[in-house]
Amino acid sequence: MVTAFQNTQVLLLSGVLLAACLAKLAIRAPAPAPDHVHGVPLPGRLRQATALRHSRTMSVTVALVEGGLGVALLVTSQFSVRLATALAFAGATWVVSELRVRRPDAGCGCFGGLSVQHVDRRSVARALLFTAAALAALGAPRAGFAVLRDGHATAWLGLLVVELALFCLLSPEIPALLERGGLRRAGEPCERRHSPLEETMRTLRASAAWTGHEESLVSAVPLDVWREGCWRLLAYRAVSDGRPVELVFAVSTAAKSRRVRVAMVPAEDEPSPAIGKSTTV
Amino acid sequence: MPPNRRESARRRRRDAVLGALPDPAPDPAADPPSAVRPGAYAGTVLDASPHLLVLATPDGEVRLPLSDRTSVWHGGDGDSAALRPGRTAVARPHRGRPGTDRVWIDPVRVSGTILSAAPTAVDVDLGPHRGVVQVAVPPHVYAQIRVRHPRLEPGYLFDAVCVRSPGGPVAVAPGTSQPGHRADARTDLEPDAAVPTESHGTATWFDGGDAPGAAYPAVDAEGDAGGCADAPRGCVPLPVLSIGSAVTVHNSCTGRTARVPVTECGCVAARYCDRCVQCGTSPRGRLIELTPVAFAALGGDLDKGCFNAILRHDRGTRRW
Numbered sequence: 001m002v003t004a005f006q007n008t009q010v011l012l013l014s015g016v017l018l019a020a021c022l023a024k025l026a027i028r029a030p031a032p033a034p035d036h037v038h039g040v041p042l043p044g045r046l047r048q049a050t051a052l053r054h055s056r057t058m059s060v061t062v063a064l065v066e067g068g069l070g071v072a073l074l075v076t077s078q079f080s081v082r083l084a085t086a087l088a089f090a091g092a093t094w095v096v097s098e099l100r101v102r103r104p105d106a107g108c109g110c111f112g113g114l115s116v117q118h119v120d121r122r123s124v125a126r127a128l129l130f131t132a133a134a135l136a137a138l139g140a141p142r143a144g145f146a147v148l149r150d151g152h153a154t155a156w157l158g159l160l161v162v163e164l165a166l167f168c169l170l171s172p173e174i175p176a177l178l179e180r181g182g183l184r185r186a187g188e189p190c191e192r193r194h195s196p197l198e199e200t201m202r203t204l205r206a207s208a209a210w211t212g213h214e215e216s217l218v219s220a221v222p223l224d225v226w227r228e229g230c231w232r233l234l235a236y237r238a239v240s241d242g243r244p245v246e247l248v249f250a251v252s253t254a255a256k257s258r259r260v261r262v263a264m265v266p267a268e269d270e271p272s273p274a275i276g277k278s279t280t281v
Numbered sequence: 282m283p284p285n286r287r288e289s290a291r292r293r294r295r296d297a298v299l300g301a302l303p304d305p306a307p308d309p310a311a312d313p314p315s316a317v318r319p320g321a322y323a324g325t326v327l328d329a330s331p332h333l334l335v336l337a338t339p340d341g342e343v344r345l346p347l348s349d350r351t352s353v354w355h356g357g358d359g360d361s362a363a364l365r366p367g368r369t370a371v372a373r374p375h376r377g378r379p380g381t382d383r384v385w386i387d388p389v390r391v392s393g394t395i396l397s398a399a400p401t402a403v404d405v406d407l408g409p410h411r412g413v414v415q416v417a418v419p420p421h422v423y424a425q426i427r428v429r430h431p432r433l434e435p436g437y438l439f440d441a442v443c444v445r446s447p448g449g450p451v452a453v454a455p456g457t458s459q460p461g462h463r464a465d466a467r468t469d470l471e472p473d474a475a476v477p478t479e480s481h482g483t484a485t486w487f488d489g490g491d492a493p494g495a496a497y498p499a500v501d502a503e504g505d506a507g508g509c510a511d512a513p514r515g516c517v518p519l520p521v522l523s524i525g526s527a528v529t530v531h532n533s534c535t536g537r538t539a540r541v542p543v544t545e546c547g548c549v550a551a552r553y554c555d556r557c558v559q560c561g562t563s564p565r566g567r568l569i570e571l572t573p574v575a576f577a578a579l580g581g582d583l584d585k586g587c588f589n590a591i592l593r594h595d596r597g598t599r600r601w
Contacts (some may be wrong), residue, residue: 023558039403053591090303119314187472188473189473189474189475189518190513191476191521192474192476192519192521194517196503196506222295224290224291224504224505225503225506226291226501226504226506226507226523226525227521227522227523228295228522228523229476229521229522229594230520231299232501233291233294233298235290235294250295250298250299253521259298259331261298262298263297263298265294265297268290
């Protein structure tokens, strides 16, 4: 029974290492965090370590090592491979613990660009559990492929599923992965959602409100651009019936199905009463 | 464009495209919402006597009657001798009767991240748009500061009510209890946390000049909105607004309500996940930093540092 448990850990570790390798190679981490945090510079060694951690060469090297260990766990039952895996997970636990204390603003990068959320206790607990699994796998007599081929071992696949579920629960990368795959809508409400100006401009230029009024614009450079909760507003100079007016566009900041509204108001210096006609497009 | 003109221009454009919200029916049981003024005045002391204080405010000269019931603060309880020409002052009239309730002389608030700390002085980064300042900590205040700031070391937050002096601000008392987290700590606020119609938390004050205004923690960094690029997301789910937007602030301790324009990015306030205990314990998080005159007009005491607040973000003023 103990042997079967150990064999299951080999499969788990191999799967995790291969997933980490693929994630690091396929999804690049975003731009590195600044070397100061709100005016407080990072100590020299920590700054160098951060720079090293964010270098692509380092990332690819770690990914290849992880991939190599993952494949080795599948094809061989060599003790040296198991020992290297245990040491790698122990080292990862130390790194993640240090990051949690020293860089609370940064992600661990364990799964490349998916690991951008700051390191919390869950990440440390996950690394600890993998280290424990790697220690348990030290004495596993069979390689991963051999375990899969063994019909009697399939009963332990239930344990593997439970462990994988626990791994998912402790992984902040899963929601990021689902959002990336379009399986989960970013639930951030439009009032708080970060909406880049480029996104607003793309939505505006593609809207019927823009094309319907584009001819009357005096300048393509907006007079004012600001945000009010779910709307980004853009005011443009325009001319209507020979009179200077302002076109005000309101572009939704929602993640999907963005609406665009437009209204025409007198130019600021014009004394005439508000035209104030608003349409939703 | 001057801030007031920009605010009115944005309001006009916004109402045209999104529609103006109707004013709600007044609630006779509630304290009527008021403009920030004349709830308080802020300016420079022009002249003072035991019976009269003359202030130069942004709206002109103001004469305020003083009496022996007027409380004067100048780094502690003072008297009319502290009302010297040239000093800055914030004065709050009595509520519902003539006379001046309280006068604060040369109040300064220092909130930010500790850059370096020694027993006699603390260097504080006030944020990207407020610079760095050195606060002198007198020996008799140091113990009091340490009680509320157990981590007086670089990277942690600092907040003190100070009094202005020729050599820089001098700490008088801690503003609030130091949050246990580092300034750079991210909050546990879920990205998909819903934005309620009104938010409960704490309101503090900052040195934002003599006009009514507020530093709001969630100002958009894009376009001309006026936000800080590296502002943290804060620990209260607030809607993203702009400089020139208006919010309605309610002081839960005094019942006063006012609509206040956003005049500055409150990225420093966003770093504080603290509470106010002026009247009960507020939920965690700084909703807004008010200018001294706005804070005093809403019934807040500058020397206390905060009040339990409710913030409403729409263009109308709600019945409280």
